[in-house]
Amino acid sequence: MAEVGLKNVKKSYxxxxxxxxxxxxxxxxxxxxxxxxSGCGKSTLLRMIAGLExxxxxxxxxxxxxxxxxxxxxxxxxxxxxxYALYPHMSxxxxxxxxxxxxxxxxxEIDERVNKAAGILQLQELLQRKPRQLSGGQRQRVAxxxxxxxxxxxxxxxxxxxxxxxxxxxxxxxEIKQLQNRLGTTAVYVTHDQVEAMTLAxxxxxxxxxxxxxxxxxxxVYAKPASLFVAGFIGSPAxxxxxxxxxGDGRAVELAGGARVxxxxxxxxxxxxxxxxxxxxxxxxxxxxxxxxxxxxLAIELVETLGxxxxxxxxxxxxxDGLIVRVDGATMVKSGQTLALHAPPGALHLFDGETGKRLSx
Amino acid sequence: xxxxxxxxxxxxHLILWAGxxxxxxxxxxxxxxxxxxxxxxxxxxxxxxxxxxxxxxxxAALFAGAKQVKTTPxxxxxxxxxxMALMIAVGKIAISIISAYAVVYFNFxxxxxxxxxxxxxxxxxxxxxxxxxxxVVADLGLLNSYWGLSVPLIxxxxxxxxxxxxxxxxxxxxVEASKIDGAGPMRFFWDTVVPLSRTNMAALxxxxxxxxxxxxxxxxxxxxxxxxxxxxxxxxRQIVTSDANTDWHIVMATAVLAMLPPVAVVVFMQRxxxxxLVETEK
Ligand SMILES: Nc1ncnc2c1ncn2[C@@H]1O[C@H](COP(=O)(O)OP(=O)(O)OP(=O)(O)O)[C@@H](O)[C@H]1O
Ligand SMILES: [Mg+2]
Numbered sequence: 001m002a003e004v005g006l007k008n009v010k011k012s013y014x015x016x017x018x019x020x021x022x023x024x025x026x027x028x029x030x031x032x033x034x035x036x037x038s039g040c041g042k043s044t045l046l047r048m049i050a051g052l053e054x055x056x057x058x059x060x061x062x063x064x065x066x067x068x069x070x071x072x073x074x075x076x077x078x079x080x081x082x083x084y085a086l087y088p089h090m091s092x093x094x095x096x097x098x099x100x101x102x103x104x105x106x107x108x109e110i111d112e113r114v115n116k117a118a119g120i121l122q123l124q125e126l127l128q129r130k131p132r133q134l135s136g137g138q139r140q141r142v143a144x145x146x147x148x149x150x151x152x153x154x155x156x157x158x159x160x161x162x163x164x165x166x167x168x169x170x171x172x173x174x175e176i177k178q179l180q181n182r183l184g185t186t187a188v189y190v191t192h193d194q195v196e197a198m199t200l201a202x203x204x205x206x207x208x209x210x211x212x213x214x215x216x217x218x219x220x221v222y223a224k225p226a227s228l229f230v231a232g233f234i235g236s237p238a239x240x241x242x243x244x245x246x247x248g249d250g251r252a253v254e255l256a257g258g259a260r261v262x263x264x265x266x267x268x269x270x271x272x273x274x275x276x277x278x279x280x281x282x283x284x285x286x287x288x289x290x291x292x293x294x295x296x297x298l299a300i301e302l303v304e305t306l307g308x309x310x311x312x313x314x315x316x317x318x319x320x321d322g323l324i325v326r327v328d329g330a331t332m333v334k335s336g337q338t339l340a341l342h343a344p345p346g347a348l349h350l351f352d353g354e355t356g357k358r359l360s361x
Numbered sequence: 362x363x364x365x366x367x368x369x370x371x372x373x374h375l376i377l378w379a380g381x382x383x384x385x386x387x388x389x390x391x392x393x394x395x396x397x398x399x400x401x402x403x404x405x406x407x408x409x410x411x412x413x414x415x416x417x418x419x420x421a422a423l424f425a426g427a428k429q430v431k432t433t434p435x436x437x438x439x440x441x442x443x444x445m446a447l448m449i450a451v452g453k454i455a456i457s458i459i460s461a462y463a464v465v466y467f468n469f470x471x472x473x474x475x476x477x478x479x480x481x482x483x484x485x486x487x488x489x490x491x492x493x494x495x496x497v498v499a500d501l502g503l504l505n506s507y508w509g510l511s512v513p514l515i516x517x518x519x520x521x522x523x524x525x526x527x528x529x530x531x532x533x534x535x536v537e538a539s540k541i542d543g544a545g546p547m548r549f550f551w552d553t554v555v556p557l558s559r560t561n562m563a564a565l566x567x568x569x570x571x572x573x574x575x576x577x578x579x580x581x582x583x584x585x586x587x588x589x590x591x592x593x594x595x596x597x598r599q600i601v602t603s604d605a606n607t608d609w610h611i612v613m614a615t616a617v618l619a620m621l622p623p624v625a626v627v628v629f630m631q632r633x634x635x636x637x638l639v640e641t642e643k
Contacts, residue, residue, distance in 0.1 A: 052537050073543035085534035089556040098552070099542035146538075 002063030002076075002153035002186055003028050004049060009058035011044050011210075018044055020210040021058065026188065031180055033189045035197035036207030037233070042190040043158055045207075049188060050156050051075050063153055078147035079156040082163065084139045086131040086146075092118075093127040096145045117145040120179070137168045144179070155180065155187040161196065173199060194234050198222070206230045224349075228356035231279050231349055237311060239349070240285075240323050242278045246271050246350075253278045253350070257320035261295050264345040268359065275353030282311065282326040284347035287339060294340035298323055303335055312339065388620070395419070395613035402609045414610075422614035427599040429606045431587075435615050438592040441510075443622065445580065445591055446573035448511035453520050453569050454562055461524030462550055466536070476525075483518040487579050498583055505586045514579065520565055527561050528554065567630045571623045592619045 004026040011019035019041045026032045034042040047053040049060055051072035059066055067075050086095050093114055100110045118124045121141045131139055140160060147155055160176070161169045177200055180187050191197050197204050198218045206214045206221060206229075214226040218234075225231035231239045244255040250269035252260045253276060261278060268274075288294040299318035304311040312325045312333060325341060333339065350359040390409075394402055397412030426432040463469070464476050487494060494513045503509030531554070539549045580591045590598065596619060599612045 050537075050541065052540065072537075072540045077541070079538070079541050081534045081538065083532060083534055085532065085538040087535065087538075087553060089553075098544075102543040102548065146542075 003061075004032075004154055004186060004188065005059075005061040006045075006049075007059040007061075009045070009048060009060060010056045011041070011048060011053065012056045017056075018210050019048075019056075022205075022207075022212045024205060024212060024215055026186060029184045029186055031177070031187045031189065031200060031202045033191060033197045033201035033204040034207060035191055035194060035201075035204055035233075038192055040207045041210045042192070042207055046079075046156055046158055046188060046190050049154070050077055050079050076153040077156055078150045078152040078154075079158070080140075080143045080147050080160045082159040084131070084143040084163075086139060086142055088131055091128050091130060092123060092134070092142050092145075095131070095142055096149050099146070099150055113149045113151070114145075117148040120148065120182075121145050136164050137172060140164065140172055144176070148179075148183070153186065155185055155189075157187065157189040159191055160189075161191075162193070169196075176200065194236060198234070206233060208233075224358065225279075226358050228277060228279070228351045231351070231358075235281055237282050237324050237326070239279045239281050240321075242280075242316075242321050242323075243275075243353070244278055245275045245353070246273060248272050253348075255316075255321075257316050259295055259316065261343055261348065262293075262345055263348065263350075268350065271359060274359075276359065277351045277353060277356070279349035279351060280343045280347055282324040285323075285325045285341050285343055287327065287331075288342045293342070295343050296323065296341045298325065298339045298341050300333060300335050300337050300339060303333060305329065314339070391613050391616050395610065395617050397610060399608060399610045402613075403604070418610045418614045419618070422611045422618060426595075427608040427611045429608055430599065430601050432595055432599050433587050433590050435592065435595070435618050437588060438590050438595040438615075439618065439622070441507075441589060442574055442591040442593065442619075444507050445510045445576065446570045446622075448507060449514050449573035449576075450566050450569035452511060452515040453517040454565055456515060457517055457520035457565075458524050458555070458558060458562070461521050461528055462554060464521075465525055465528040466546065466549075479518050479521050481518075482516065483522075487514060491578070491582065495582060504583050505589050509583050510576075510580055510589075510591070511573070514573065514576065517569075520569070523561065523565065524558065527558060531557060563630050563633045567627055570626050574623055 006022050006024040006026075008021045008023055009019060010017065010021050022045060024032075034045060036042055044053060048055050049062075051067065051070060055068050059068060061067060062075055062077070087098065090098065096114045096117060097110050100113060105113075114127075115124070118127055121144060123138070123141055123145055126134060126138060126142075131142065134142065140163075143160065157176070161172050164172060173196060176189075189200060191200075201218050203215060203217050204221060205212050208229045214221055214230045216224075216226075221230060221234055225234060225239075228241070232241070242253075242255050242257075242261075244253045244261075246252075246263075246268050247254050247260070250263070250272040252262045254260055255278070296316045297318075298312070298314040298316060300312050300314040302313040304313070306329065308329045309326050310329050310331055310333070312327060313322065314325075315322055318338075323341075325339070327333070351357060352359060393409060393411055394407060395418055396415040397407045397418075398414050401407050401412065421428075423435045426434045460475075460479065464472060464479070469475075498504060498509045498513060501509075503512070535553060536549065539553060544552060575593060576591065577593050577597070580589075580594050581597075584590060584594070587598075592615065596612060596615050599615060600607050
């Protein structure tokens with residue numbers, strides 16, 4: 001068990017910089033998830049922690065020791081790869097025992113550790129099989145077993161579930177989380193799936209183009225996204241964005257289409273006249289009852305029924321910006337209808353029109 | 362599925378049978394001839410059925426050689442061929458797998474140069490470089506030796522490229538997993554690369570063994586001592602210009618004997634590499 005510290009970590013391939021200085025302190029026993037779109041540098045960062053990729057600048061430390069120049073095998077980490085990377089010619093037992101043998105552990109101890117890991121992961125029956133005789137989920141477990149037997153300070157996962165079918169992915173997700181809880185080992189987990197990120201993480205790092213846009217607990221990131229990018233990335237379906245500017249009195253946002261959305265009193269008085277992007281999540285828009293003033297008239301173009309919920313896609317006043325609303329699954333609406341919607345002041349997010357940064361409230 | 366039409370089916374089978382006859386008939390005829398006595402062969406009276414003296418012919422071929430032109434017994438020649446073919450096959454596989462490993466997994470100075478040098482030698486088989494190679498082997502005092510027979514044929518671009526191609530299909534993650542497990546380059550080679558290459562090695566072994574076994578020009582050139590003759594060279598020595606002086610029954614028996622080891626290697630290794638092909642998966 002150990003902390004992992006990243007200090008201004010950078011990575012360049014040739015002249016091209018792909019990681020632009022990341023600072024992050026991962027606490028002992030924490031489950032940290034690196035999440036971001038494809039190509040944003042998650043794997044690169046993880047591989048730098050593992051020692052598989054050289055660190056161009058900055059410093060990475062594990063358990064207080066700077067490991068920039070330490071070989072992967074001496075970093076006391078274990079990694080689970082997306083395609084499992086099991087040795088195809090070795091049995092499940094040997095796959096798990098191989099690293100221990102190299103480290104020179106006694107036969108008895110290897111046997112004990114492998115059997116214990118096999119017990120935890122329910123692999124006892126499969127120990128003599130070769131990887132090709134296993135299902136995807138079982139291979140995944142073996143890969144985890146190989147990590148567990150090493151009893152490392154840090155687990156590193158690079159999209160370990162993306163080769164599994166949807167149902168198995170959910171099941172393994174739960175297993176990984178329980179396992180990490182039980183072992184209490186620090187874990188760094190890479191994924192591009194925001195649901196996986198939200199459910200697994202103690203804290204997450206949202207990455208975009210080699211930059212850590214926000215580091216925080218899942219709910220904090222959901223409730224207060226630090227930038228337009230994070231707001232759009234976390235949450236499904238994505239947050240609705242509407243361009244506008246803060247009115248002269250600072251009490252509302254005047255949207256490009258003409259609508260006025262009231263803000264909580266006085267919160268943005270100092271930013272009057274500023275160009276902003278207004279964000280509101282589909283699940284926070286409410287159908288306007290009799291009383292409150294409707295902000296939008298949404299002309300519904302498409303209805304997606306998910307069962308528990310229904311997603312309504314439409315345009316403001318039938319011609320303006322596109323908007324998605326999540327309503328209860330029992331709601332009966334058809335495309336072509338118009339719906340009056342209200343955006344409660346508490347659920348609004350404002351981002352600077354130029355920088356995309358969240359306006360503090 | 363291709364549509365089934367009786368006529369095209371028939372035609373296909375006819376062509377296949379014609380092919381089989383063209384290939385099999387000479388072999389069959391050699392086999393038949395090797396069981397007849399020399400007089401019948403010389404008079405062209407053997408027909409298509411086995412003759413009556415198989416044991417005598419084969420005994421003579423194996424332990425005495427031809428009589429009219431004195432040649433080495435087939436046992437000695439087969440041993441020479443076996444030594445040569447094995448040294449070439451094993452040597453080529455060993456050297457190629459190591460050089461391919463170096464070219465694929467290490468980033469050393471002059472790596473691309475090394476690769477292209479290997480590649481270029483594809484264009485230089487023994488026949489092209491035979492004179493300088495002969496000179497080198499002679500100067501090293503390797504004439505009339507197993508080393509002289511095999512070493513110049515061992516360096517192989519083909520096998521190196523084959524292994525290189527195969528290594529490039531081994532996922533990088535496997536290398537990385539080994540690194541994390543603490544395996545250095547040597548351990549990765551022995552514990553992972555070699556076991557995964559088993560199938561390729563078996564296939565190459567078959568090809569290279571036959572290649573070595575069938576060498577003619579090179580052994581002919583560098584062996585002057587008849588006891589160093591390989592069997593392919595030996596058969597040629599048993600045949601002389603005048604038909605009457607050729608012991609055709611011995612030639613035929615020796616030819617049949619010369620075919621056996623390659624067949625044995627194919628049959629034995631085939632099982633191994635078909636099994637391998639079915640089983641391996643990266
Ligand atoms: N060996 C390399 N040489 C040059 N550029 C590279 C190399 N490896 C990665 N990159 C670049 O670095 C960037 C980050 O790659 P990385 O693999 O970390 O992305 P990722 O976030 O893991 O994406 P994904 O979700 O698709 O796996 C990409 O733009 C990629 O093109
Ligand atoms: Mg990746």
